[in-house]
Amino acid sequence: MSTSAPAPTTAPEASGALPPGPDGPGTPRAIPASRRSSRKTRSAAGKAVLVVVLLAFTLFPAFWMLSSAFDAKAGAGGQTLLPREWSLANFEYVLTDGGFDVYLRNSAIVAVVTVLASAVLALLASVAVARFRFKFRTSMLLMILVVQMVPLEALVIPLFVQVRDLQLLNTLLGLMVVYVALSLPFGIWMLRGFVAAVPVELEEAAYLDGASWGRMFRSVLLPLVMPGLVATSVFSFITAWNEFIFAMTLLGGASENYTVAIGLKQFFGEHTNEWGYIMAASTIITVPVMIFFVIVQRRLSSGLVAGAVKG
Amino acid sequence: MSTTIQAPTPAPGGSKTPRPGVGPVQRNRLIASSRPWLLLAPALAVLAVLLLWPLIRVLLFSLQDYGLREIVSGESNWIGLANYGEILADPTLWGVVLPNTVGFAVLAVAGTVALGTGVAVLMASLGGFWRTVVGSAIMIAWAMPAVTGTYVWVWIFDADRGIFNEALQAVGLQDEPVNWFTNRFSFYAIVLLNVIHHGFPFVAITVLAGLLGVPKEMLEAAEMDGAGPWRRFFQVIVPNLRQVFSVVIILSTIWDFKVFAQVYLMPGGNGTNREALNLGVWSYVESFGQNRYGFGSAIAVLLTVLLLIITVIYVRALLKEDEL
Numbered sequence: 001m002s003t004s005a006p007a008p009t010t011a012p013e014a015s016g017a018l019p020p021g022p023d024g025p026g027t028p029r030a031i032p033a034s035r036r037s038s039r040k041t042r043s044a045a046g047k048a049v050l051v052v053v054l055l056a057f058t059l060f061p062a063f064w065m066l067s068s069a070f071d072a073k074a075g076a077g078g079q080t081l082l083p084r085e086w087s088l089a090n091f092e093y094v095l096t097d098g099g100f101d102v103y104l105r106n107s108a109i110v111a112v113v114t115v116l117a118s119a120v121l122a123l124l125a126s127v128a129v130a131r132f133r134f135k136f137r138t139s140m141l142l143m144i145l146v147v148q149m150v151p152l153e154a155l156v157i158p159l160f161v162q163v164r165d166l167q168l169l170n171t172l173l174g175l176m177v178v179y180v181a182l183s184l185p186f187g188i189w190m191l192r193g194f195v196a197a198v199p200v201e202l203e204e205a206a207y208l209d210g211a212s213w214g215r216m217f218r219s220v221l222l223p224l225v226m227p228g229l230v231a232t233s234v235f236s237f238i239t240a241w242n243e244f245i246f247a248m249t250l251l252g253g254a255s256e257n258y259t260v261a262i263g264l265k266q267f268f269g270e271h272t273n274e275w276g277y278i279m280a281a282s283t284i285i286t287v288p289v290m291i292f293f294v295i296v297q298r299r300l301s302s303g304l305v306a307g308a309v310k311g
Numbered sequence: 312m313s314t315t316i317q318a319p320t321p322a323p324g325g326s327k328t329p330r331p332g333v334g335p336v337q338r339n340r341l342i343a344s345s346r347p348w349l350l351l352a353p354a355l356a357v358l359a360v361l362l363l364w365p366l367i368r369v370l371l372f373s374l375q376d377y378g379l380r381e382i383v384s385g386e387s388n389w390i391g392l393a394n395y396g397e398i399l400a401d402p403t404l405w406g407v408v409l410p411n412t413v414g415f416a417v418l419a420v421a422g423t424v425a426l427g428t429g430v431a432v433l434m435a436s437l438g439g440f441w442r443t444v445v446g447s448a449i450m451i452a453w454a455m456p457a458v459t460g461t462y463v464w465v466w467i468f469d470a471d472r473g474i475f476n477e478a479l480q481a482v483g484l485q486d487e488p489v490n491w492f493t494n495r496f497s498f499y500a501i502v503l504l505n506v507i508h509h510g511f512p513f514v515a516i517t518v519l520a521g522l523l524g525v526p527k528e529m530l531e532a533a534e535m536d537g538a539g540p541w542r543r544f545f546q547v548i549v550p551n552l553r554q555v556f557s558v559v560i561i562l563s564t565i566w567d568f569k570v571f572a573q574v575y576l577m578p579g580g581n582g583t584n585r586e587a588l589n590l591g592v593w594s595y596v597e598s599f600g601q602n603r604y605g606f607g608s609a610i611a612v613l614l615t616v617l618l619l620i621i622t623v624i625y626v627r628a629l630l631k632e633d634e635l
Binding site for chain 1: 365368437591
């Protein structure tokens with residue numbers, strides 16, 4: 001795949017360089033035209049090399065993860081780039097004896113509850129900060145930004161004590177509550193950009209037609225903000241799915257309640273690590289995240305910038 | 312601002328029958344003015360209980376000798392600033408932890424922003440098809456969870472059978488497999504690679520969105536005036552993208568200062584290799600490894616304060632007040 005990459009890259013560039021050639025003779029730029037086109041091909045070739053290097057660097061870890069996951073002999077030494085013995089044995093073990101079926105179910109429950117709860121809370125709050133001017137609005141926004149900056153390591157100690165006092169240690173409920181709180185600030189911050197992007201005139205039109213605020217919210221604002229809501233939900237899904245430090249701390253003792261992120265630990269042995277299993281489990285964890293990511297990437301980045309610069 | 316509306320005070324019915332003073336109009340006005348607070352209330356309650364209160368509590372813990380006994384009994388055990396004194400007098404802080412945290416963050420932010428911007432410029436110059444290919448590829452790097460991403464890098468650099476060691480041996484650059492995780496610098500070089508690999512796609516996508524928004528006429532005018540590509544980049548594009556770069560730099564700095572999983576999950580990263588500690592890991596290891604929750608809290612407070620200072624400086628320097 002990597003060898004076929006450079007050819008098409010140069011093609012559009014080369015054809016782009018052609019037009020100046022034919023109409024060149026009539027103009028005073030006739031002579032430099034060939035030199036210019038050779039420089040163009042050289043820059044196109046340089047670009048092709050850059051693209052190949054970039055693709056290799058970017059994709060290698062994911063490729064290596066997949067390759068090891070499908071290799072029955074991964075970790076036996078003498079690695080080759082492609083699996084020497086294609087098999088699904090690693091996946092089979094991970095999903096049955098490895099206990100990943102349970103971890104996947106736990107992670108899914110935690111993620112879905114987190115997504116639903118934080119989507120509702122973040123949407124309401126973002127409408128408030130994007131659509132209304134009120135006292136303390138700016139300080140509220142700053143507070144949300146600051147809270148988001150706080151390192152998890154600072155929160156994990158008091159939250160551990162708090163969750164312990166509530167007797168929710170080793171339960172999924174304790175973890176969900178924490179994840180909702182963790183994904184809220186970013187959700188509010190991002191949704192605010194999406195809400196602000198909906199033209200106010202539409203809302204005013206709804207009022208003129210006699211709609212109450214609640215009706216306007218349901219029939220005008222909600223459908224228009226839906227793409228942003230989806231993007232934000234995906235983000236909180238990923239937060240809950242990937243989170244590691246709280247899962248490790250709050251679920252420490254109860255391996256039947258482990259989420260996928262900490263379930264991986266058990267394949268690390270005292271002396272040897274089962275790399276085939278680890279990579280198969282990693283693949284199972286990573287694939288859903290990647291699918292979600294590709295779906296929402298554009299909205300995610302544009303929403304982030306919009307949220308940052310629009311009022 | 313144009314996107315803000317005044318709360319729709321009078322309900323349609325109220326304006327038809329003008330009744331002065333009391334009655335539904337005033338009640339509606341009250342509802343309208345309290346509406347933002349009603350909307351905010353649930354989220355604020357969650358944030359207050361689960362983020363703000365813990366933040367206050369970590370501060371309180373940091374002033375106590377808070378261990379297992381205190382957790383179980385719920386009693387407090389105030390010792391003033393003794394924890395902070397102990398941290399500041401600890402050679403681990405100045406020799407290992409602070410360089411590992413700050414030095415790493417500086418390199419990681421610089422590397423992430425530089426690579427991300429370079430990739431964005433490259434993507435902007437590509438045709439539609441290849442831009443999509445590169446875009447999807449970097450999306451895959453971005454989507455890789457920190458936990459699994461770290462394990463993959465550990466596997467690549469594994470001391471016994473990692474492909475990196477085997478490749479070096481095959482080429483003849485080394486005779487014996489090297490354990491890259493024991494040396495502090497090679498340890499953090501791997502963390503750096505991991506963090507940059509995971510972080511640059513966000514920068515690239517964000518900067519690309521900004522780049523595509525720079526008016527073509529401006530670039531053409533600059534080219535007419537004889538500005539080379541470097542000059543065009545630094546004097547036309549960068550000022551135009553000041554906003555985008557601010558956001559990207561602030562967020563990257565915040566993220567790179569608090570890398571945890573990427574260090575903790577590496578061999579020796581969970582505190583067994585004291586040379587590899589950074590502020591976050593040190594705090595966690597002291598708290599949950601040694602049961603010194605007070606001491607760990609004090610480290611966490613220091614990390615938070617450090618981040619706060621940096622953010623304030625950045626926000627002051629990069630963002631104007633009215634842009635929030």
